[in-house]
Amino acid sequence: MIYSKLFFAAFATCFYFSSPAQIIKSIQLPAPQKDIGRPLMQVLNSRQSIRSFTTKQLPMQEVSNILWAAFGINRTDEGKRTAPSARNWQDIDIYVFLPEGVYIYKAKENKLELVTSGDLRGMAGVQDFVKIAPLNLVYVSDQSKMETASKEDKMMYSGADAGFIAQNVYLYCSSQDFGVVVRAMIDKKALAEKLKLKPGQVIVLAQTIGYKK
Numbered sequence: 001m002i003y004s005k006l007f008f009a010a011f012a013t014c015f016y017f018s019s020p021a022q023i024i025k026s027i028q029l030p031a032p033q034k035d036i037g038r039p040l041m042q043v044l045n046s047r048q049s050i051r052s053f054t055t056k057q058l059p060m061q062e063v064s065n066i067l068w069a070a071f072g073i074n075r076t077d078e079g080k081r082t083a084p085s086a087r088n089w090q091d092i093d094i095y096v097f098l099p100e101g102v103y104i105y106k107a108k109e110n111k112l113e114l115v116t117s118g119d120l121r122g123m124a125g126v127q128d129f130v131k132i133a134p135l136n137l138v139y140v141s142d143q144s145k146m147e148t149a150s151k152e153d154k155m156m157y158s159g160a161d162a163g164f165i166a167q168n169v170y171l172y173c174s175s176q177d178f179g180v181v182v183r184a185m186i187d188k189k190a191l192a193e194k195l196k197l198k199p200g201q202v203i204v205l206a207q208t209i210g211y212k213k
Helices: 002-018 040-046 060-071 151-176 188-195
Strands: 026-028 073-075 092-098 101-106 111-117 135-142 179-183 201-210
Touching: 040 151, 060 092, 060 101, 060 135, 060 151, 092 151, 111 188, 135 151, 151 179, 151 201, 188 201
Parallel strands: none
Antiparallel strands: 026 111, 092 101, 092 135, 101 111, 135 201, 179 201
């Protein structure tokens, strides 16, 4: 059974990159590699923002690792995550912008579900490098989960929760020597319409990841 799962993950990864015109509605990610990386103090010492990227695509293994580091489940018995959230509301959804389409990260199943097809990386931010970098993440807060919070507190919680996730991504990318930058310059109205976000879903931040140029 283990070998079958590994074969399926490898097959899905190869198929994804060998058929760019083929849109896969659901991508089962390979299991995150939790035994890699450099010591924390070294990672903190080299953490930085990079705004120049190559167009080289990231392997799906790295996409899986990045997403798990960002907001994956690290306590399966409780369903809790690698980043904290206010009152454990887990309000943040991660929208994953790849050249073939936009996906949403399903942490419980460790997979990507298609939201919309087509290369929409340019809508993930206004800077030129956003369009060519292989991976953009957009952090969307579902504030309807914060039923007891005031409007002001909802915005504060959303910003803090997205910030924790973005820092996790920074640390992983520093460990693997990837370029990464967090951003807030997004046409939020246009992107929300394109993603068909519900009332209460708020775009908070975005992050661009790739190989350094």
